[in-house]
Amino acid sequence: MDEARGAVESFEAPVEPESLDLVQDRLETFWAHDESVSAADRIRFEMALVEIVGNIVEHAFELDADARGRLLTVALTLGPDRIEAVLSDNGLPAAIDLGAVTMPDEDATSGRGLALAVAAVDEVGYERVEGRNHWRLMCHRNAD
Amino acid sequence: MIEFDVRTTDDGIGVVVPRGRLNMVAARQLRETLTGLVEGGTSRIVVDLAETTFLDSSALGALVAGLKTARQAGGDLRIARPTESVLTVFKLTNMDKVLRPRDDVEGAFHG
Numbered sequence: 079m080d081e082a083r084g085a086v087e088s089f090e091a092p093v094e095p096e097s098l099d100l101v102q103d104r105l106e107t108f109w110a111h112d113e114s115v116s117a118a119d120r121i122r123f124e125m126a127l128v129e130i131v132g133n134i135v136e137h138a139f140e141l142d143a144d145a146r147g148r149l150l151t152v153a154l155t156l157g158p159d160r161i162e163a164v165l166s167d168n169g170l171p172a173a174i175d176l177g178a179v180t181m182p183d184e185d186a187t188s189g190r191g192l193a194l195a196v197a198a199v200d201e202v203g204y205e206r207v208e209g210r211n212h213w214r215l216m217c218h219r220n221a222d
Numbered sequence: 223m224i225e226f227d228v229r230t231t232d233d234g235i236g237v238v239v240p241r242g243r244l245n246m247v248a249a250r251q252l253r254e255t256l257t258g259l260v261e262g263g264t265s266r267i268v269v270d271l272a273e274t275t276f277l278d279s280s281a282l283g284a285l286v287a288g289l290k291t292a293r294q295a296g297g298d299l300r301i302a303r304p305t306e307s308v309l310t311v312f313k314l315t316n317m318d319k320v321l322r323p324r325d326d327v328e329g330a331f332h333g
Contacts, residue, residue: 098245102276121307125314128278132246184320187287190279197314 084157085111093135093148093167101131101152108154115161116220122198123161123217127152129195130165130202130213138169138211158219165213171206224248226255235331236264241273244281252281256288256299265297268330271323272303277311285321300330 087108091097105124109115131150139148148169155162179196182189196202201216224242231237236259244252259267269285271277289299302324304312312318324330 095246098247098278099243102243102245117306118310121310124276125278125307125311128245128276132278132280135246181315184317185286185290187283187290188280190282190315194279194311194315198310 084155086153086155087111088151088153091131091150091152093139093150093169095135097135097150098128098131101127104152105154108156112156115156119161119217119219123163123215126195126199126202126215126217127163127165129191129198130163130215133172133191133195134165134167134169134211134213137172138167140170160219161217163213163215165211165215167211168209169211172204172211174204176202176204224251226251228255228259230264234264234266236267237270237327238267239270239273243276244274244284245276245278246280249278249280249284253284253287256284257291260288260291260295260297265292265295266331267292267297267299268302268324268327269299270302270327271305271308274305274308277308279311279315282311282315282317286317289321298331300324302327302330 089104091100105127109120134150149167151166153164176196179192181193199215199217203214205212224240224244227239229237238255240252256267267288292299301321303326304323309323312321
């Protein structure tokens with residue numbers, strides 16, 4: 079890989095639960111660009127990515143929305159010091175304040191997704207631009 | 223993709239072994255598997271996570287739901303042998319105290 083620019087890969091996936099496996103398969107292949115990424119960094123990045131994709135699958139579309147029109151774009155970037163993902167979808171705006179996300183009580187059976195993503199990586203960002211949702215994840219690469 | 227092995231030991235403990243990734247799709251199956259065991263009269267359950275390569279918040283929710291269901295039926299749900307990836311999720315969500323990992327399946331209900 080080109081050390082200065084890093085590895086870049088992007089792909090589209092339908093917004094449905096089954097796409098989680100597709101995203102995880104693509105990420106697994108993506109790591110082959112640079113085998114020096116530590117296990118701990120791979121784990122936390124995958125965790126955040128899956129939680130954000132899961133959030134989009136669960137919340138970005140009305141239940142009766144036409145399945146053919148629901149698309150998610152994932153762009154992955156792997157540089158010498160950071161790993162990034164930008165996710166973009168054409169769903170409903172996410173009514174979310176990432177600064178106010180907290181971990182629910184220990185007996186909760188849902189609601190941990192975004193809190194887990196925020197805890198796992200160094201930056202999680204969301205913005206609505208021109209009718210699309212954009213999520214950005216960034217994780218600094220650590221040596222171990 | 224995921225597969226679940228389900229067996230019952232001689233002393234009536236249900237052992238569930240998810241092999242692969244426990245994400246949103248698999249979490250639904252996990253929840254149904256755990257509920258099915260309790261409804262079938264097996265309320266002491268060990269979930270053996272040694273071959274679970276990944277676990278997300280929806281699967282964690284399924285484990286918590288299984289724990290509640292098992293306890294309501296007078297039993298319990300215990301976790302054995304989590305992988306590094308799964309243990310990271312437990313720690314980041316502060317669930318490692320509630321789903322306290324055990325070193326082996328056989329000893330999960332002893333000692």
